[in-house]
Amino acid sequence: MRKLIYGMNVSLDGYIAAPGDDISWGGPPSDELFQFWSDQLQATDLTLYGRKLWQTMSSHWPTGDQQPGVTPAEIEFARRWRDMSKVVFSSTIDKVDWNTRLVTGDAVAEITLLKAEDGGPMDIGGATLAGAAMRAGLIDEYVLATTPVLVGGGTPFFSALDNWVNLNMVETRTFPGGVILTRYETRR
Secondary structure, three states: OOEEEEEEEEEOOOOOEEEEEEHHHHHOOHHHHHHHHHHHHHHHOEEEHHHHHHHHHHHHHHHHHHOOOOOOHHHHHHHHHOOOEEEOOOOOOOOOOOEEEEOOOOHHHHHHHHHHHHHEEEEEOOOOHHHHHHOOOOOOOOEEEEEEOOOOOOOOOOOOOOOOOEEEEEEEEHHHHHEEEEEEEEEE
């Protein structure tokens, strides 16, 4: 059975995007934090995206290694992103590229099937998609890179839940700029 991991950069008050889907609040990540996320990507067999996050990622990373002033870490991340298997869950788009499969049906049912397969870890991204997986009890690990900024509203990292989810802390790390990484496993 595969492990499902939900991880993102988050504001101190719990948002992944400020009002208007503004993600500029975090500024560019430190080299160390960017490398952490790149290493996470390398260790992932499959990434699951909701439409909004897919559109953000696919608007930059397919050619992210060809941009002016690109760093070696960005080149590595762009190549990893293009090459890895991805699934996008959406009922409003009809085409995806870059080693990606589109699912228009029941996301929770499809994620349940994917988790039951043999293979390495899966990442899930996008608040709406992750929220559905949280409510279904499918997420095994949460990774939060908390930036010391308050944005006051927007898209929350955690969605409303029907039941409590008990967690065990398995890691905490500090990155430049006061970013604190915390990693939790779901207690089953």
